Amino acid sequence: MKPFLLLATRAEDRPADEEYGLFLRYTGLAPDDLVRIRLEAGPMPAIDLDAISGVFVGGGPFNASDPIAKKSAVQQRVEAEFAELLDRVVARDFPFLGACYGIGTVGAHLGATIDGTYREPISIVPVTLTDAGMDDPLLAGMPRTFEAFVGHKEAISALPPAAMLLASSPDCPVQMFRVGANVYATQFHPELDVDGITTRIHAYADHGYFAVGDLQPTLEAVRRAPVSHPSRILRRFVERYAR
Incomplete structure (x- = not known):
């Protein structure tokens, strides 16, 4: 099998390593089949999309909506690298699943409005699938409404026409969307x-x-209800796109 990539941005070792472990656990992949690249530690290497099965993006402390003056040199580099990668990913409709920070990268690439209007404190929220979400093959078997972990200081407040809304929560209208047939992004954390x-x-x-x-x-707040359904999205992504 061609490996999947996990593009990560967390500078703190413990949460960074734990994030990788969670992606391994819930995708069901072995370490050789999920190659982690820590972008905060150095430039994104050349990525040959023909040599991999798909791309995951984890969360992180970067905010796409921050003024340029507040963005570190590392954040600006990472954003430029994602812009180049997403040019190719979206053009090819290549399998991609971005979680939390990942929704900001794809949203910014599409020209979505990203701001603090719909920020959510760290908590558990009910996420409800749209009709398009109920029909989406990646979400097959998911309940119409499920609990998910969130925690973000910015969110998409307006999606461009190119994106298909798949899920919302009471205080955040864009919890998941799809571009084309294979490029996905979630505001909630399916790996947690x-x-x-x-x-x-x-x-x-x-x-x-x-x-x-x-x-x-x-x-x-993060113990008030069981959270079990979101991680199924990761396993389903692997089952659908492994090649």
Whole structure:
């Protein structure tokens, strides 16, 4: 099998390594079949799309909507690299699944409106599939509404015509969309479980995802309901696109 890629941007080793472990667990892939590239650590290498099965993008602290003056040199490099990669991915309709930061990369590439209007605190939210989502092959077998982990300071407030809306939540209208037949992005985190999001809550406690003093309420918020369905999307992506 040609490997899948995981493009990652987390600078902190523990959440970065745990993210990779979660993608391995829920895709069912072995390490040799899911090659991680940590973009915060160095330039994106040349990626031959003919040599891989598909691309995953994890979450991270970068915000596409930040003013250019607030973006580090690393973030600006990563954004430029994603722009070049997505030119090829979208043109070829190549299998791609971006989670959280991944939705910002694809959204920015399409010219979507991305801002803080629909930010969501770290929590569990009900995500509901649209009619198009119910008919989408990647989401086959998913319930119409399912619980998912979220936590983001920006979101897409207006999708361009090229994108098909697949899922929404009460406080965030764009939770998942598709471009073409094979390019997907989610605002929620399909890779997370309770242990994984707990690690991130502690790792990013001073990054503005929740107010000072709200650590314990935030930890409690991610335990209020079981979350089991989103990870099925990762396994389904592998089953559909492995070649």
